[in-house]
Amino acid sequence: MPTAAIPFTDLVRSRHSVRKFLPDPVPPAEIRGVLEDAQTAPSNCNTQPWTVHVVSGAARDGLSKELLQADEEGRVSSDFSFDYADFGEGTYLDRAHHHAATLYGARGISRSDRAARKAAARENLDFYGAPHVAFLFMPAFGDGVRAAGDIGMYAQNFLLSLTARGLGGIPQTALGFYADTVREFLDVPKDLKLLFGISFGTADQTSPVNNFRIGRTALEQSVVLHDTPGVFNGGDGVRHDG
Ligand SMILES: Cc1cc2nc3c(=O)[nH]c(=O)nc-3n(C[C@H](O)[C@H](O)[C@H](O)COP(=O)(O)O)c2cc1C
Structure with missing residues (x-):
């Protein structure tokens, strides 16, 4: 239901992350609207460093198959590091x-x-449906x-636009773990780095x-x-549980 x-x-x-979607496709006009909203994001020197590939239908199914295969064979090819050890001890690791x-x-x-945890993680590669x-x-x-910061701005616009339209999405670093597989499938040049993907549709x-x-934390x-x-005196209306 639109909530604009x-x-x-x-x-x-x-807005919250959606991890199970209905299969119903989003009308093209809504996808265009989301992309137009996201395009208004601020960026360093207005460089707008995002290149966005939207994948649906048979291409979506084919790419998911390739990603699951890459995962099965341990062909990880992340452009950027991701390691729990980098969180150190304490606050970030606790969260x-x-x-x-x-x-x-x-x-x-x-x-x-x-086994169940691994199966749940692999759902990322089927874009949570x-x-x-x-x-x-x-x-x-x-x-x-700096460019990654700009992409973050773009992504939040994208996610809020989905929410405003009664749709849902989830940013997924897990999709960036197989950057070579994605680039090859979509014919993207190697000098474009994959930060993450956003699966989207109807929750x-x-x-x-x-x-x-x-x-969120207080x-x-x-x-x-x-x-x-005076700023900390009033309630902020955000649930504080971690
Ligand atoms: C850049 C980024 C990457 C993320 N990667 C994943 C991911 O690979 N898989 C996943 O299930 N959630 C992923 N998330 C979702 C986070 O877990 C989620 O945003 C966080 O727990 C806060 O929950 P909320 O989005 O529901 O408010 C990612 C979020 C961000 C911002």
Whole structure:
């Protein structure tokens, strides 16, 4: 159901990651609208460093097959590092563990059930059943951090536009683990780096994986105020559980 008229605060606070989609395709005009909204994102020097490949239908099915095969054969080809060890001990690792426990808990998967955890992770590569996936590529400027920030801005516009249209999506680093497979399938040159993908479509509202909200840490843990009195006195309306 389109929700374009809802206030921005409600919109941004109701967005959440969708991990089970209905197969129904999104009308082309809605996809265009989402892409137009995302295109308005700010970027360093207005470089707009995103190149976006939207994949649907037979191409979507074929690419998912290739990704699952690459995963089976251990052909990981990530353009950017991703390692839990980089989180160090404490805050970030604790949050990642809380996230994993919440996610597997929603699926009824126990911590010790490695096979079920692996199967759940592989659902990333079937785009969680979504009819569409957008791959977000970027050029290799310097250390990549500035362009990656720009892609993040683009992605959040994309996700909020989906929410405003009654649709859902999920950014997926997991899709970037097989960058060579994606580039080869989509005929993308090697100098475009794959940061992540966004699977999108209509959320399956009946699935338990779509019916939990992970929450956020308290503002006071993320924000330091300087000569800005009164800000922490009122409630911020965000659920604080991790
Ligand atoms: C850049 C990025 C990459 C992500 N990669 C994955 C992923 O590969 N698989 C997944 O299930 N969720 C992924 N997520 C979703 C996060 O787990 C999720 O955003 C976070 O837990 C907060 O939950 P929410 O989006 O429902 O608010 C990713 C999110 C971001 C921003």
